[in-house]
Amino acid sequence: TSCLVWLRHGFYLINSPHGIKAFKLQSQCYVDDKVSKVAWLNRSNIIFAGQDKWSLDPRVDLVTKGQLEYSLRIQKVDVYDEGSYTCSIQTKQQPKTSQVYLIVQVPASIYKVSEDIVVNEGSNVTLSCLASGRPDPLITWRLLNPSAEPLDGEEYLDIMGIMRNQAGRYECKASNDVATPDVKYVNVVVNYPPTIKKTQSSETPVGRIGTLQCDATAVPNPEFEWYRDEKRLSNNQAINIQILGSTTILMIANVTEEDYGNYTCVASNRLGVQNASLFLYRPGTGRDINGSACVSQSLWLLLASIAGLFFKC
Numbered sequence: 001t002s003c004l005v006w007l008r009h010g011f012y013l014i015n016s017p018h019g020i021k022a023f024k025l026q027s028q029c030y031v032d033d034k035v036s037k038v039a040w041l042n043r044s045n046i047i048f049a050g051q052d053k054w055s056l057d058p059r060v061d062l063v064t065k066g067q068l069e070y071s072l073r074i075q076k077v078d079v080y081d082e083g084s085y086t087c088s089i090q091t092k093q094q095p096k097t098s099q100v101y102l103i104v105q106v107p108a109s110i111y112k113v114s115e116d117i118v119v120n121e122g123s124n125v126t127l128s129c130l131a132s133g134r135p136d137p138l139i140t141w142r143l144l145n146p147s148a149e150p151l152d153g154e155e156y157l158d159i160m161g162i163m164r165n166q167a168g169r170y171e172c173k174a175s176n177d178v179a180t181p182d183v184k185y186v187n188v189v190v191n192y193p194p195t196i197k198k199t200q201s202s203e204t205p206v207g208r209i210g211t212l213q214c215d216a217t218a219v220p221n222p223e224f225e226w227y228r229d230e231k232r233l234s235n236n237q238a239i240n241i242q243i244l245g246s247t248t249i250l251m252i253a254n255v256t257e258e259d260y261g262n263y264t265c266v267a268s269n270r271l272g273v274q275n276a277s278l279f280l281y282r283p284g285t286g287r288d289i290n291g292s293a294c295v296s297q298s299l300w301l302l303l304a305s306i307a308g309l310f311f312k313c
Contacts, residue, residue, distance in 0.1 A: 037090035040072045043083055047072065079104045079134060107179035108137030113172055114186045120271065121192040125159040129184065131174035138176065144169045144185075164192045164219070193272025194218035199265065201279040210252040212278045214265035217246055222267040224248035229262070252280065260285075 063071040141151040167190035175181035204210035
């Protein structure tokens with residue numbers, strides 16, 4: 001495995017990812033034929049004196065080409081190798097030294113991130129993302145909705161009073177320009193009570209099939225109930241109730257005069273309940289059939305369904 005090493009103003013920069021020890025540093029030192037003694041030192045410790053190795057580190061050796069090169073090579077460079085290295089030579093005139101400073105760079109790596117969480121709407125949420133690297137990595141957050149705009153947060157992202165539109169997949173990115181940024185994800189589920197978004201009444205002649213539809217959004221998914229006046233409806237030969245995720249459909253086979261009137265769809269989960277009135281009406285009569293009576297009955301039914309929900313819990 002090769003690596004990029006360059007000398008700039010007396011500094012060596014080398015990338016050394018944690019867990020990958022295949023990098024090599026070679027500090028070159030050239031001497032002339034007037035040199036009598038040479039040595040390599042790390043800080044104040046002697047590594048080599050001439051050809052004699054003083055260091056016990058097996059990763060360190062000399063590279064000599066003829067009599068003019070006296071270079072130090074370090075295999076599998078680690079962050080602990082960072083520091084100042086000195087090539088010292090002794091001539092007939094005077095001793096001379098040349099110094100180089102080794103800087104070890106480590107790519108950003110996320111070592112701890114929040115687990116996926118489920119919270120109720122309105123709760124305060126803190127997501128954490130901890131990373132290491134040299135230099136210290138920059139941590140940024142995004143919510144991967146269609147806009148995916150950056151969020152204000154670094155190691156910790158605070159969301160006060162989280163709303164349902166803030167649910168989704170959060171991306172934590174750690175980068176320090178040494179290598180490709182490290183990225184982790186946290187899934188956040190936000191629970192909220194049902195909201196009935198759409199209802200569809202039905203204008204149906206006698207003898208035909210009447211269809212009423214009710215759509216609601218909620219997390220967890222809502223449970224549905226249908227009422228006619230104060231009576232809860234269930235599947236039988238004349239009535240078929242279907243629940244398809246966030247949609248419920250009430251089908252009335254072979255509509256009779258007695259079937260016309262107000263129906264109530266109730267959507268509930270453990271966070272709340274909401275209802276809506278729908279109408280099955282005779283063609284030409286309009287949706288206000290028995291309007292005043294249906295409104296009062298609907299209010300009474302709402303109170304009854306709420307009380308039933310609490311007693312069920």
